[in-house]
Amino acid sequence: MTAHTLLRVSQVGKAFGGVQALKDVSMTLNRGEIYGLIGPNGAGKTTLFNCLTGLYVPDSGEFVFDDQPLISSAPDKTVRQGVARTFQNIRLFANMTALENVMVGRHARLRSNIISDILRTPFNRREEQTTEDQALQLMRYVGIAHRAHDLAKHLSYGDQRRLEIARALATQPKLLCLDEPAAGMNANETDGLRQLIEMIRLDGISVLLIEHDVQLVMGLCDRIAVLDYGELICEDIPSVVQKHPRVIEAYLGSGAHA
């Protein structure tokens, strides 16, 4: 593992009953990279995300993140190690305010416990205040600070996507995993999202991106991995991936290349 490798996925496999969702998937993600993960529906992209973030336990293989193995089946520890994620079908805390959503994201980085919460120690007060300030700052960063005190479910679709990203950033990740962040967005919103992701990368956070919007992926990612039927069929820079025969086959069928 070289110094600039942030995440190494080695031969990860996962089956659901008889369906092999992931077959020996291996790839490496470098520090500071925007890394795209594409593939047809059902190719296993989200399954890989879930294994990486500890929601699923992979049957085989391992993830090495920042020179430390990721403990599977412990999502909270994965977050502590520096992997944050968003969900394909937005999962916000609908009946909490937008600000509270982001404050929940700080959870793993806070040190107050139930005793100091009850006693309201000076430390506890300070920490709560900084948490709120940081959360507001993050909301400004993603551009939805004006909605801070609205319930999450009352935000517009695009703002909900942004709120989910702010909540993920609140965990202070080294790697931000975005699961189809542009799904359902119009061209304008997608463009705003592209700028946001680029800004996040400039701030030193690597991005792992699942996306169907080909234009967005090709324009944004440094490298792309392609999954098909749970297998990694290609991992390279966008221009190479675009011309790769197996990628074309996976997307358009075997007759298309001829």
Place this chain on the structure above:
Amino acid sequence: MKMTARFLARLSCPKKDGRMHWWVWALLGILLAVMPWIVAAGFGNTWLRILNFALLYVMLALGLNIVVGFAGLLDMGYIAFYAVGAYLWALLASPQFGLHWPMWAILPLGAGVAGLFGLLLGAPTLKLRGDYLAIVTLGFGEIIRIFLNNLNAPVNITNGPQGISAIDALHFGSVSLARPMDLGIVTIPSLVAFYYVFLMAATAIIGIALRLERSRVGRAWAAIREDEIAAKACGINTRNVKLLAFAMGATFGGVAGGLFAGFQQFVSPESFGLLESVMVLCMVVLGGMGHIPGVIFGALLLTLLPEFFRQVAGPVQQALFGKIYIDPESLRMLLFGLSLVLVMRYRPSGLWPSPQRQREIDDTQRVDAPAAMPVRHQ
């Protein structure tokens, strides 16, 4: 009814920064302090006893609110923790074993032991939600009651169905609350003294609940209630945080149980049946799940209302028809049930929901309200 709710909502945070005016607090304090004297003089000791029980139920409802309202875990066996606290007091301060421990030792111990029972209930139910969780917790509550009912053989611990009597009353050193307290100028009747102690305990519990609501752990509970998977992805150790909710809620029940035993001076398993659990749950739901002022209101209302019906059901029939057609005891449950149905039909989020939830309901009634969570377009 809607107007009353609006008024209550405004009273609960009348200033812009969400704080109450100081005079509201002062007025409330004076009112609560003179309350027992007025009640005793105007309505008699029966009502003062009922008032004391109302305070116990406030503590119970706030404890259950942590589990059900904050963390969203449906607990149907909550009364078990009340039983644990009550029996602990009964065993450590009664002739049963000849022990007479002081109050300052038993109450914290009761809170702790009830908390442990909370963990005991929480641990096997971590993966359960909703109706499944309700069934398991219901079973837990019954197990505790049946244990208490049968732990008189082979070794007699709880005295079985007869219960434990001649329990020490709450006492500070040698001053027992069971006897009127002579303070020179004024003599404080026993029931009034109990009222003040219960009021202090309830105030402390309200304070703890309010602080927990707006804290790191309170947010984590709410997050689990809203979306457990997203909570995990935010770095919350959902197992520990859920156990904490069960344990914390249980400690409130344990304290209330200890106070109950020291007040009644008699405990028996039949005080801790399923109906009691359901009653406390009703207080939480009817008042406004997750909203502390609402839950307090619910507890007071559900303790006072059935008693009120009991008192008036007989005389009213007598006055209207000249004789009593329906037994006041059954009529009171009838009216009580009817009022529950009406409240749930017309105010599904409780009589006094949090301003936030109130806003949601108003929103859904407006046509141009933004949709709830949007459906993803593939």
